[in-house]
Amino acid sequence: MSVLKAENIKLVYGAGTSFEKTALDDLSFEIEKGEFVGIIGHTGSGKSTLVQLLNGLLKPTEGRIYLNGKDIWEKPKKIRNVRFKVGMVFQYPEYQLFEETVYKDIAFGPKNMGLEEEEIDKRVREAAIFTGLREDQLEASPFELSGGEKRRAAIAGVIAMDPEVLILDEPTAGLDPLGREALLSQIADFHRVRKNTVLLVSHSMEDIARISDRILVMSKGRKVMLDSTKNVFSHGRELESIGLKVPQITKIMMMLKEKGVNVDTSVLTVEKGFNEILNILSQKTKE
Amino acid sequence: MVREITLGQYMPGKSFLHKIDPRTKTVLLIAYIVFIFLCRNFISLLIMSLFSLLVIFMTKISFMKYLKSLRMILFVIILTGFFNIFYGSGEVLWQWQQLKITSGGLINAAFVIVRISMLMMVSSVLTYTTSPTDLTDGLERLMKPLKIFHVKVHEIAMMMTIALRFIPVLLEETDKIMNAQKARGADMESGNLIKRVKSLIPVLIPLFVSAFRRAGDLATAMECRCYNGDKNRTRMKVLHFSIKDLIALLGCLVVFAAVIVGNMYFPAVI
Numbered sequence: 001m002s003v004l005k006a007e008n009i010k011l012v013y014g015a016g017t018s019f020e021k022t023a024l025d026d027l028s029f030e031i032e033k034g035e036f037v038g039i040i041g042h043t044g045s046g047k048s049t050l051v052q053l054l055n056g057l058l059k060p061t062e063g064r065i066y067l068n069g070k071d072i073w074e075k076p077k078k079i080r081n082v083r084f085k086v087g088m089v090f091q092y093p094e095y096q097l098f099e100e101t102v103y104k105d106i107a108f109g110p111k112n113m114g115l116e117e118e119e120i121d122k123r124v125r126e127a128a129i130f131t132g133l134r135e136d137q138l139e140a141s142p143f144e145l146s147g148g149e150k151r152r153a154a155i156a157g158v159i160a161m162d163p164e165v166l167i168l169d170e171p172t173a174g175l176d177p178l179g180r181e182a183l184l185s186q187i188a189d190f191h192r193v194r195k196n197t198v199l200l201v202s203h204s205m206e207d208i209a210r211i212s213d214r215i216l217v218m219s220k221g222r223k224v225m226l227d228s229t230k231n232v233f234s235h236g237r238e239l240e241s242i243g244l245k246v247p248q249i250t251k252i253m254m255m256l257k258e259k260g261v262n263v264d265t266s267v268l269t270v271e272k273g274f275n276e277i278l279n280i281l282s283q284k285t286k287e
Numbered sequence: 288m289v290r291e292i293t294l295g296q297y298m299p300g301k302s303f304l305h306k307i308d309p310r311t312k313t314v315l316l317i318a319y320i321v322f323i324f325l326c327r328n329f330i331s332l333l334i335m336s337l338f339s340l341l342v343i344f345m346t347k348i349s350f351m352k353y354l355k356s357l358r359m360i361l362f363v364i365i366l367t368g369f370f371n372i373f374y375g376s377g378e379v380l381w382q383w384q385q386l387k388i389t390s391g392g393l394i395n396a397a398f399v400i401v402r403i404s405m406l407m408m409v410s411s412v413l414t415y416t417t418s419p420t421d422l423t424d425g426l427e428r429l430m431k432p433l434k435i436f437h438v439k440v441h442e443i444a445m446m447m448t449i450a451l452r453f454i455p456v457l458l459e460e461t462d463k464i465m466n467a468q469k470a471r472g473a474d475m476e477s478g479n480l481i482k483r484v485k486s487l488i489p490v491l492i493p494l495f496v497s498a499f500r501r502a503g504d505l506a507t508a509m510e511c512r513c514y515n516g517d518k519n520r521t522r523m524k525v526l527h528f529s530i531k532d533l534i535a536l537l538g539c540l541v542v543f544a545a546v547i548v549g550n551m552y553f554p555a556v557i
Contacts, residue, residue, distance in 0.1 A: 057466050080472055088470040095460075096467035098492035108489065112472030143496065157471060 001069055002030035003197050004054060004086075004165060009063035011049060023049040024221045027063075031165075031199070036191050038208035038229070039201045041218030042243040047201045048091070050218070051167045054199070055086035068164075084113050087163030091170045093154035097142035102133065102153045105142050109161040120160075127160035130190050132182065148179045155183075159190065165197040166190075172207060184211060205247045209233060209268040217244070230266040249273040296455070297418045302347045303531065304416045309425030311532040315539050316413050322543050323402050327555035331546045332401060338542045339405045346416050356411045357404055364403050371396040394556050419451035421524075428526060441517040449505070457498060464493045 011024040024046045031037055041047045052058045053065060056072050056079040065072050072082045087109075090096070099105035106127055110120045128138060131152040137145065142153055155171065168187065172180040188211045191198045202208050208215060208229075215232040217224040219242040225232060233239070236246045236254045246254070253265045253273060263280060267273045299305075304312070319335075326332040343353055357364070375391030382388075414422070427444035434440055465475065468489045475486045 052466070055470060057469060080474065083470055084472055088467075090463065090467045090470070093467065095493055095497055096464055096471075096489075098489045098496075108468075108473075109471040112474070161471070 001033075002066075003033045003068060004031040005029075005066040005069075006054075007064045007066070009053060009060040009065060011046075011053060011058060012061045015061065022221060024053070024060075027221075027223050029216060029223060029226050031197060034195050034197055036188075036198045036200070036211060036213045038212035038215045039199060039218065040203060040205065040208055040215060040244060042203070044220075045218040046221040047218055048169055049221075051088065051169055051199065051201055054165070054167060055088045056082045057088070080112075084109075084161055085163055086165045086167065087158040087161050089155050089158045089166070089168045089171060091173060092151075093158075093171075094147065094150035096154055096157075097150060100141060101139050102128075102142050102145070103138040105153060106138075106157045106160050109157055113161060123160040123162060124156075127156040130159055130186060130193075131156040132186055148175055148183075151175070152183070162194075163196065165199065167199040167201070169201045170203070171200070172202070172204070180207070187211070203244075205233075205245055209247050209250075217242075219243075229268065233268060234266045236265065296414065298348050298352070298415045299418075300347055300416065302345060302416065303535075304342065304346045304412060306531055307535050308526055308528055308532045309417045309421045310429055310526060311528070311535055312413050312417060313422075313425055313429060315535065316410065318539065318543065319409055320406060322546050323405055325550065326398070326402075326546060327550045327557055328553045329556065330553045331549035332398065334542065334545050334549055336401060336405060339409050342412055343408060346412055348415055352415070353408045353411055357407055360403070360407055364400055367403065368396045368400045371399050391557075398557055419448055423448040423451070424522075424524075424526065439517075441520075445516060453498075453501065456501070457494065460497055461490065461494055464490050464497075 006027055006029050009024060009027045010022070013019070013021045013023055027050070039047050039050065049058065053060055059073060067082060067085060072079065097105050099108060103124055106124045107120050110123050115123070124138070128135075133149065133152050133156060137149065137153075142150060145153060151171070155168070158166065171187065172183055175183060184207055187198065187200070190196070191211075200208065200212065212229050214226060215229050216226045217232060217239065224238070224242060225235065233246050233250050236250060239246055245251070247268055249267060249270050249272075250265065253263050253267050253276070256263050256277075257265050261280060263276055267276055323335050326335055343350065372388055372392045372395075373386055375389050375393075375395045377389045377391030377394075380388050380390060380393070417425070423444045426447065427440055430438070430440045430443070465473075469475065473486060473489055475483065475490075478486070
């Protein structure tokens with residue numbers, strides 16, 4: 001059974017006013033347990049709106065969302081429980097820190113869940129390890145941390161709730177290349193160890209291509225495709241037509257193919273591209 | 288929730304009221320406030336109320352928006368109205384020990400409620416139809432004479448511009464932070480008053496931190512550009528007193544005159 005399922009969801013902002021805007025239209029998809037799904041789309045394609053719907057921060061105007069087969073809006077008063085199961089890390093999450101110490105801030109979510117003191121302690125420390133925070137930083141004020149560390153602390157605050165589905169909205173925005181790299185591999189590690197379902201929203205093809213199993217492509221509030229990473233990027237021209245870029249290496253492969261070189265255009269990483277070109281060259285020399 | 292706050296929000300449009308000079312609007316608003324408190328009887332009050340409704344209608348902005356601006360001070364209106372019932376002289380209608388309701392009190396209450404509501408709605412007309420930059424520009428020009436007393440008129444106007452400019456930004460930020468804390472299970476919708484106030488801490492602290500950060504960034508950016516808007520500043524849009532302003536001025540004068548006449552020829556009830 002799928003962990004998350006959206007059925008013909010539609011969301012209209014400011015219905016009935018002059019600012020009326022349809023953010024999402026007739027969107028359906030299913031996400032399997034333990035999957036790593038990337039969500040990509042141009043600015044304003046409805047990615048952020050979609051993820052807010054999935055954890056019940058927004059209510060769809062039409063359609064239903066199922067979590068483990070249950071409609072999340074069945075009991076509107078219990079929507080908090082949905083938010084514990086579908087953890088959400090917003091864009092620039094460091095702006096949500098507020099407690100006196102990093103430890104207390106990470107513990108905010110688990111505390112709201114009503115967990116035992118011991119369990120909270122265990123979860124906070126685990127989350128800190130996953131996000132690469134040092135032990136001594138837990139007792140520091142969150143406002144003393146550097147920008148990258150603040151973001152780790154904020155992400156740890158959501159991971160500590162141990163959500164079945166973890167949603168990250170542009171987690172690497174504004175980080176330097178090294179910080180990006182480190183954060184992404186930590187998210188990948190978290191997914192591998194915990195086997196939680198992870199949804200990663202990003203507009204960076206390189207990031208998404210590297211770690212997702214499947215990709216949901218959005219454009220203008222609609223689903224363009226939901227397919228395995230390899231298949232999605234083999235539709236390079238379609239992606240470009242909706243204003244998305246394929247990873248550079250894939251682009252090079254596409255151009256080679258157009259020039260008549262018989263390469264695999266679904267290559268996503270530089271290493272694989274390198275090997276692919278090497279293969280072709282060695283074949284040519286043999287001939 | 289926070290999106291519903293409409294106070295001080297400019298709504299672009301092309302109505303007559305959008306087009307008149309902000310200085311004219313500000314001066315007329317002040318005069319209006321004086322005159323709504325000068326009304327001594329129901330005739331005058333009726334004239335002012337009808338005039339207010341006409342002005343509101345002329346802005347071509349939905350009446351709902353004005354009602355929403357009233358909702359914010361609804362508590363104040365009800366409270367002042369309620370207490371006014373017990374103050375005043377005249378025929379005693381109901382009495383319980385020291386407390387008594389008089390006909391004068393009821394009239395007082397009615398006057399206060401109408402006055403505050405009209406005041407709020409017509410003040411909203413100014414902020415709804417004037418962009419913040421125009422508004423502070425107008426205020427700066429109006430306050431210029433104070434420069435003789437070494438009042439830093441330009442700096443005050445600049446501070447107001449910045450404050451107004453950041454209201455929507457901070458509201459949006461509040462919304463975002465609230466969502467982020469809700470996603471971590473913060474419960475802001477249930478519980479008693481104390482619990483609810485406490486539940487605002489996770490929202491207020493990040494909001495203050497972010498407001499100070501923004502203020503610091505803005506100050507640095509202004510310093511870097513050697514900002515000094517006071518001396519030798521020229522303006523792209525120079526304010527002009529046009530025929531429209533004259534019409535507005537005359538229209539208001541007629542109404543204000545009518546109020547004075549109404550006060551003179553009909554018995555005062557308050």
